[in-house]
Amino acid sequence: MAFLIVAPDMKTASWVKHLSALDSAIDIRVWPQVGNADDIEFALCWNHPPGEFKKYKNLKCIASLGAGVDHIVRDPDLPAAVPVTRVVEPSMAQSMSEYAVLGVLNYCRQFDLYRSDQSQKKWQPRIPLLAADMRIGIMGLGQLGKDTAKKLSNLDFPVTGWSQTPKDIDGVKCFAGEDALDVFLSRSRILICMLPLTPKTRGILNHETFHKLPAGAYVINVARGQHLVEKDLLAAVDSGQLDGACLDVFEVEPLPENHPFWSNPKIIVTPHISSLTYPKAVAPQIIDNYHRMKSGKALLHRVDIKRGY
Numbered sequence: 001m002a003f004l005i006v007a008p009d010m011k012t013a014s015w016v017k018h019l020s021a022l023d024s025a026i027d028i029r030v031w032p033q034v035g036n037a038d039d040i041e042f043a044l045c046w047n048h049p050p051g052e053f054k055k056y057k058n059l060k061c062i063a064s065l066g067a068g069v070d071h072i073v074r075d076p077d078l079p080a081a082v083p084v085t086r087v088v089e090p091s092m093a094q095s096m097s098e099y100a101v102l103g104v105l106n107y108c109r110q111f112d113l114y115r116s117d118q119s120q121k122k123w124q125p126r127i128p129l130l131a132a133d134m135r136i137g138i139m140g141l142g143q144l145g146k147d148t149a150k151k152l153s154n155l156d157f158p159v160t161g162w163s164q165t166p167k168d169i170d171g172v173k174c175f176a177g178e179d180a181l182d183v184f185l186s187r188s189r190i191l192i193c194m195l196p197l198t199p200k201t202r203g204i205l206n207h208e209t210f211h212k213l214p215a216g217a218y219v220i221n222v223a224r225g226q227h228l229v230e231k232d233l234l235a236a237v238d239s240g241q242l243d244g245a246c247l248d249v250f251e252v253e254p255l256p257e258n259h260p261f262w263s264n265p266k267i268i269v270t271p272h273i274s275s276l277t278y279p280k281a282v283a284p285q286i287i288d289n290y291h292r293m294k295s296g297k298a299l300l301h302r303v304d305i306k307r308g309y
């Protein structure tokens with residue numbers, strides 16, 4: 001029986017190296033060199049070709065290479081009986097929190113303006129935006145959002161969070177459910193999106209949402225490009241409703257060369273790097289799940305497919 005890595009857009013050598021180092025007896029294959037499809041019991045994947053998994057009749061686990069599973073759930077031919085798992089790793093939360101804290105501090109301390117002043121040899125002190133006035137609203141209080149909320153709260157930013165079900169996080173005012181969205185937004189001077197992509201959250205960063213934020217709000221999106229209606233963001237930045245945005249994820253990636261985000265001085269673009277999956281850090285939990293699958297034990301970090309995350 002075999003373990004298959006299906007990640008057409010990724011370099012997989014490091015995954016093979018770290019997985020094999022933990023258990024050299026596993027027959028690891030890399031798509032499209034699948035061999036006999038009936039051998040495949042475990043699939044580790046990122047952006048697999050839709051319909052691929054229905055070819056493997058002995059498949060017992062589909063594991064996402066990252067924290068998100070939207071790339072799996074969107075496959076209309078996903079075999080319903082095969083459990084899906086995702087990555088939950090402290091280094092991912094740490095990395096995401098670092099990005100969010102950097103995005104917030106960069107904005108509040110106006111570092112973009114100072115870099116631009118420096119290029120013109122201009123000495124131009126500005127009054128910083130005070131942490132106490134910058135209420136942060138975090139959409140999604142899961143593995144990533146909760147860690148970010150705690151870290152920003154520790155820096156004395158007032159932090160509010162929004163999730164599907166109620167939460168209790170020290171120092172963080174928590175709201176839950178659609179009914180609480182408007183009041184959550186009305187308090188969020190800086191809005192950070194850390195939601196999974198589901199039918200309910202697709203396009204949630206839109207014109208209506210932006211106009212429920214305080215005027216001159218700032219948006220950070222580190223979740224998925226499809227959460228954001230890009231033309232609505234541009235319009236909100238142009239009108240001044242938003243003071244700017246820091247974006248790590250986009251509708252189309254890589255961001256096309258002619259995309260207006262590239263040249264907008266109010267928008268920071270990074271190439272989907274806010275929280276990467278490190279094969280060395282994550283391989284142990286993947287191998288653990290492989291052994292659990294083999295011995296019929298409960299899998300770690302199983303995803304609720306109906307809920308979509």
Ligand SMILES: NC(=O)c1ccc[n+]([C@@H]2O[C@H](COP(=O)([O-])OP(=O)(O)OC[C@H]3O[C@@H](n4cnc5c(N)ncnc54)[C@H](OP(=O)(O)O)[C@@H]3O)[C@@H](O)[C@H]2O)c1
Pocket residue numbers: 066067068069092139140141142143144145162163164165166177178194195196197198200201222223224248249272273274275276309
């Ligand atoms: N850019 C990157 O490099 C990168 C890296 C890793 C992950 N991500 C993205 O970040 C997402 C979040 O990751 P995670 O590990 O924190 O996920 P998670 O642990 O599953 O947490 C998701 C959070 O979102 C909330 N939520 C889901 N649907 C909601 C809705 N309709 N309304 C309100 N709240 C809702 C959940 O509420 P409950 O707690 O009540 O269920 C939960 O708090 C991933 O799905 C992925 O898309 C991006």
